[in-house]
Amino acid sequence: MAEYYTRMGDGFGIYLSEEEIRADIREGVKDAADRGKIPPLTEEEMEHLYKIITMEGIIVGVKHGDEVVSSTDQGADTVGCESGVPIDRVIQVQMLERAFGIDSTDYGFTDYNFKAVKPIANYEAASMERALENSVIPILYGGMPNLGFYTKPDGPVDNWAELLPQGKVKEALEAQEAAVDLAVHDMVYVAEQMFEAGADGINLDTCGAAGDADFLAALKACEEIRNKFPTMGVEIGMAGEFVLGMHGRLKYDDTRIAGLYPHKQVKLAEKAGATIFGAVVNTNTSRSFPWNIARVCTFMKECVKEAGKIAVHTNVGMGVGGIPMCESIPHDVVSRADKALIEICKIDGL
Amino acid sequence: MGTEITHTVSACMGGMKTAGDLVLRMQLAHGMRIREAKEYVAEKLGVSVFELSDPSVMTEIRQTFGLGVQEPNLGDITGMAAKFRISEKMGITINSVENFKRKAGLKKEGAIHEETL
Numbered sequence: 001m002a003e004y005y006t007r008m009g010d011g012f013g014i015y016l017s018e019e020e021i022r023a024d025i026r027e028g029v030k031d032a033a034d035r036g037k038i039p040p041l042t043e044e045e046m047e048h049l050y051k052i053i054t055m056e057g058i059i060v061g062v063k064h065g066d067e068v069v070s071s072t073d074q075g076a077d078t079v080g081c082e083s084g085v086p087i088d089r090v091i092q093v094q095m096l097e098r099a100f101g102i103d104s105t106d107y108g109f110t111d112y113n114f115k116a117v118k119p120i121a122n123y124e125a126a127s128m129e130r131a132l133e134n135s136v137i138p139i140l141y142g143g144m145p146n147l148g149f150y151t152k153p154d155g156p157v158d159n160w161a162e163l164l165p166q167g168k169v170k171e172a173l174e175a176q177e178a179a180v181d182l183a184v185h186d187m188v189y190v191a192e193q194m195f196e197a198g199a200d201g202i203n204l205d206t207c208g209a210a211g212d213a214d215f216l217a218a219l220k221a222c223e224e225i226r227n228k229f230p231t232m233g234v235e236i237g238m239a240g241e242f243v244l245g246m247h248g249r250l251k252y253d254d255t256r257i258a259g260l261y262p263h264k265q266v267k268l269a270e271k272a273g274a275t276i277f278g279a280v281v282n283t284n285t286s287r288s289f290p291w292n293i294a295r296v297c298t299f300m301k302e303c304v305k306e307a308g309k310i311a312v313h314t315n316v317g318m319g320v321g322g323i324p325m326c327e328s329i330p331h332d333v334v335s336r337a338d339k340a341l342i343e344i345c346k347i348d349g350l
Numbered sequence: 351m352g353t354e355i356t357h358t359v360s361a362c363m364g365g366m367k368t369a370g371d372l373v374l375r376m377q378l379a380h381g382m383r384i385r386e387a388k389e390y391v392a393e394k395l396g397v398s399v400f401e402l403s404d405p406s407v408m409t410e411i412r413q414t415f416g417l418g419v420q421e422p423n424l425g426d427i428t429g430m431a432a433k434f435r436i437s438e439k440m441g442i443t444i445n446s447v448e449n450f451k452r453k454a455g456l457k458k459e460g461a462i463h464e465e466t467l
Contacts, residue, residue, distance in 0.1 A: 061360040065400045068384055069374040070362045072354065098420050101358050103370035104378070132446035134429045136418035136436070137371040138378055198446030201378045231443045233378035275381035311377040311384065317353045329352030331360075338361035348377065348384040350357050 211246025237278025
């Protein structure tokens with residue numbers, strides 16, 4: 001019986017039979033459909049996904065003319081910070097556009113969150129301005145709302161994760177609400193500096209990492225940024241497929257935020273004025289790539305369908321978008337995830 | 351770094367190698383979906399949507415219109431100068447171009463951006 005080389009969610013290579021791959025696809029689709037209360041992939045789509053997973057070759061690709069565009073959340077510092085090559089971000093932007101051929105990049109501080117950037121926003125904006133002078137591709141300034149940074153002892157508000165176990169529910173809710181206001185202020189402050197520098201957009205990344213209040217902060221900041229600086233686009237990228245209800249009662253535009261999956265998150269992002277939505281579906285490290293990518297495609301197909309005038313860029317990186325949770329990511333699964341998302345879900349970008 | 355290169359090779363337009371940066375600009379600035387953005391850029395450049403992702407076609411087009419190329423030679427338009435041309439050709443406001451105009455005295459201090467699309 002023929003077996004096909006694929007991977008587990010932690011990156012470990014495995015051989016699976018046709019029956020095992022088909023069974024995992026079916027299970028992954030069912031898991032997403034059940035959790036999101038959304039339609040499953042059709043039989044034809046599952047068959048197409050099977051063919052993509054079992055295609056020969058390390059790299060597979062989309063058909064001519066089906067290419068999409070990419071946005072990033074790496075701060076234009078992967079060569080310098082992650083790969084350890086001593087090189088400034090201004091130079092890295094030029095490398096990314098002229099050597100790597102990427103469609104856009106974000107620019108960001110190593111700590112990649114707006115609270116950390118605020119005290120040095122002026123220096124960051126000056127650096128952004130230098131990068132913009134010598135480059136052609138669009139550059140967004142990226143960072144995370146990172147609501148946890150606003151809790152004591154690092155920030156001014158009480159830590160709701162400590163208050164909740166003590167039964168101090170009211171205090172925990174108020175602390176999160178206070179943190180939202182502070183985070184919005186910081187994100188808009190940094191966005192203003194970046195607008196003065198000429199940035200093409202702001203990437204509010206990893207939104208919802210600290211729960212529903214975290215996502216609410218991003219939505220409110222997006223709304224304010226788009227109102228104040230209409231020529232600056234905003235990308236809202238998510239932290240996970242599901243918004244945790246750390247607060248539980250927060251609403252945006254009469255929609256309760258806790259518990260939303262990507263196909264509902266995208267609607268709020270659009271209402272807030274975002275122009276690109278970075279959708280996320282998490283990888284289960286103990287399940288196979290066929291299971292994970294089937295699940296991702298089921299969520300993303302519905303997300304793209306529900307999106308109105310907003311581009312959906314699926315996050316396809318370490319631990320999300322069907323990609324294994326490992327540092328050195330294999331090309332085989334990335335190219336297969338890309339092809340599946342473009343051909344089955346009709347995403348607008350990566 | 352683990353995924354950007356693979357995305358470019360297997361599924362993306364390739365930035366300045368084709369018209370990926372221009373399509374992304376339309377998505378970012380105006381919230382266009384991929385098909386709408388590609389059609390808009392193709393129409394502005396006088397090419398088909400299919401040709402928009404072809405490096406051999408698009409390098410010539412970009413050189414002709416001065417939109418910046420991946421491997422600039424002597425005399426090729428790069429950086430900010432290319433963005434001036436992109437702003438004009440695409441009919442969009444590019445913040446860094448407006449910023450540069452103000453600094454270079456080509457635009458009145460404090461003048462608001464003109465939305466041309």
